[in-house]
Amino acid sequence: ILNVEQSPQSLHVQEGDSTNFTCSFPSSNFYALHWYRWETAKSPEALFVMTLNGDEKKKGRISATLNTKEGYSYLYIKGSQPEDSATYLCASSNNAGNMLTFGGGTRLMVKP
Amino acid sequence: DSGVTQTPKHLITATGQRVTLRCSPRSGDLSVYWYQQSLDQGLQFLIQYYNGEERAKGNILERFSAQQFPDLHSELNLSSLELGDSALYFCASSDSNRQETQYFGPGTRLLVL
Numbered sequence: 001i002l003n004v005e006q007s008p009q010s011l012h013v014q015e016g017d018s019t020n021f022t023c024s025f026p027s028s029n030f031y032a033l034h035w036y037r038w039e040t041a042k043s044p045e046a047l048f049v050m051t052l053n054g055d056e057k058k059k060g061r062i063s064a065t066l067n068t069k070e071g072y073s074y075l076y077i078k079g080s081q082p083e084d085s086a087t088y089l090c091a092s093s094n095n096a097g098n099m100l101t102f103g104g105g106t107r108l109m110v111k112p
Numbered sequence: 113d114s115g116v117t118q119t120p121k122h123l124i125t126a127t128g129q130r131v132t133l134r135c136s137p138r139s140g141d142l143s144v145y146w147y148q149q150s151l152d153q154g155l156q157f158l159i160q161y162y163n164g165e166e167r168a169k170g171n172i173l174e175r176f177s178a179q180q181f182p183d184l185h186s187e188l189n190l191s192s193l194e195l196g197d198s199a200l201y202f203c204a205s206s207d208s209n210r211q212e213t214q215y216f217g218p219g220t221r222l223l224v225l
Contacts, residue, residue: 034213036216046214089155
């Protein structure tokens with residue numbers, strides 16, 4: 001069983017601040033790392049899927065990096081906006097490939 | 113809107129009862145996954161079906177079962193319900209058996225009284 005951890009648990013930032021949070025996962029038998037954005041009362045929305053060490057993905061002001069050797073991924077948000085307020089989840093899968101193990105999430109609140 | 117639908121949205125029932133949650137995957141997706149989100153835990157993987165066959169099993173209790181039908185919709189059956197089964201149940205779908213993006217439905221919130 002994989003153990004995925006995210007930090008911090010919650011984060012309060014001002015509008016315009018840039019921020020980042022961490023996802024750590026067991027590096028043995030790693031297959032893929034997923035990031036999701038989960039707004040209250042909605043379903044988790046897929047942001048990125050990354051598989052290769054050194055991978056970097058970007059979607060607008062949000063980007064993510066992956067280090068499979070040391071078992072961590074960073075999610076960056078540049079110039080946070082109130083609409084970025086959500087819980088950001090990461091999930092890892094092993095070589096079997098079909099089961100996601102989720103971290104506890106980082107709850108981001110952006111104050112206008 | 114992810115294209116994954118789940119019914120019902122909310123369900124209130126009593127201990128000892130049995131309920132069925134339903135999920136329709138995105139058009140063309142063959143894999144369906146079920147997850148449970150309890151108050152004190154993160155999203156926990158329960159079970160996966162691919163094109164009608166069970167492919168992976170996670171922390172699913174013996175009181176719970178699932179199936180995927182020929183039209184690819186899936187049902188999660190929860191029986192002998194306990195207070196601790198109260199949770200948000202998500203269904204997700206993807207277009208293959210391997211590691212593709214999983215698209216989540218809106219969830220069914222179950223409250224067991």
